[in-house]
Amino acid sequence: MVKYELIPAQLLYEGLVSTDCFFEPRQVDVSTIVLAHDASYVTALTDLSLDAKMVRRIGFPLSQSLVDRERYILDGTIQACTYALEHGVAFNVAGGTHHAGRDFGEGFCLLNDQAVAAAYLLDQKLAKRILIIDLDVHQGNGTAHIFEEHPCVFTFSMHGDKNFPFVKECSDLDIPLPDGMDDEAYLALLKENLDKIFTVFMPDFVFYQAGVDILATDKLGKLKLTAAGCRHRDELVLDKCRQQGLPVQISMGGGYSEHIKDIVNAHVSTYKTAIDIFGF
Template identity: 50%
Template sequence: MEKYSLLPEQLLYEGTVTEDDFFAPAPLPEAAILRTHTPEYWHKLKTGTLSTKEIRAIGFPMRPELIERGRVIAQGTLDCARHAWREGIALNIAGGTHHSFADRGEGFCVFNDIAIAATELLHAGEIQRAIVIDLDVHQGNGTASIFANEPRVFTLSFHGARNYPARKMVSDLDLGFPDGTGDAAYLEQLYRVLPAVLDEVQPDLAFYLSGVDILESDKLGRLSCTLAGCRERDRFVLQTCKDRQLPVAVSMGGGYSTRLATIIEAHANTFRVAAGIFGN
């Protein structure tokens, strides 16, 4: 999508970031893929032997370039998590591929970048407990499934109750919002839920999926939040993490507003808020 090239250009132009703030990940190693995804699924991806049904579920024609891109995105989220551990926060321009299951892809998601990153850090003993704060408008069904029997990862999802996927998985805590939910109702729940969950879970690291498809202008979202409300959502999540000295790795997630400028502005707000809170 065009937003992945335009967003860094906008952030550089306005001075929110500098060239020195960027890093470029390498493709994720096979060993890391196999700690989250099944050998059978990885073999099909490598050999181009996904069935027509499996390709249809992912949503686009599978090419080696797309698989390589997914590996880079996943490594980017893992790198972000390690940068966040040292510096407080790091943000992936892409990521948030939360519809990918251990054994299959869905919803334009090939690899599950947040699940891979959390699994790798737990495997390496770098963290003992993580939380996934998934505020994309679509439930992170793949993430919920992958961590269903993993007590060291708490999955929290705010999403449209009647939106994709039709069949939701069970997160540790799911809040489904009715169509048309606006800023006040959405933020009221966020203010109530997030601090209490963090205080209970006591994670070492947070993964924040900051999808901007909660906007009223979004073609797929079906909620009615404003740009200001979306920005306040980001501010509250990041400030709540900062107040608890909780490192946070951010993945951008979805955004499908009719005007590309709206998508860029909403995603750029996440970076602006992060710079304001963690840059001090």
């Protein structure tokens, strides 16, 4: 998507970051991918031998360049985790591929970047209790599937009830939202549940899927949040992490507004919020 080129360009244009703030990912090793994904699925994916039914479920024609792209995204999120551990917060300009489950791809997601990164942190003993906050308008069904009943990972998804995927998985906490929800109702619900989760689960690392398809301008979202409401959402999440001294990795997730400027500006706003709250 063109937004993945426009976001860093806009960050540089506004003087929010410099070129040395960016890092370049590599293709992640298969041994890391299978920490979260089924080995037979990963083999079929990397060998380009997925059956036609699974390819249709993913939604993209399968190709080597597509698989390579996904592996770069995964490494980007893993590297962002290491920077978050050092600096408090770090981003993957892409990512948020939350529809990919343990042994399936879906909804244009082949592999789940934040799930693989979370499994990596646990495997490397860089974190013990991980919270994944998914505020894309679509449920993080793949993430829920991967970490079903996993005691060290808490999955929280706040999403459109009548939106894709139409068959939902069970996150540790799902908040289904009615069509047309506005800023006030959304933010009150988010604050209430964030307070509960951070108190009860007590994570030591946080992943944030910051999709901007909650905007009223989004063609697929069905919610009615303003740009200011979307920015306040980011403030609630990131301020909570900062107050508790928790590192947070952020992936961009979805955004399908008619005008690309609305998508890019909303994503850039998440960066601005992180810069303000974490004091860069």
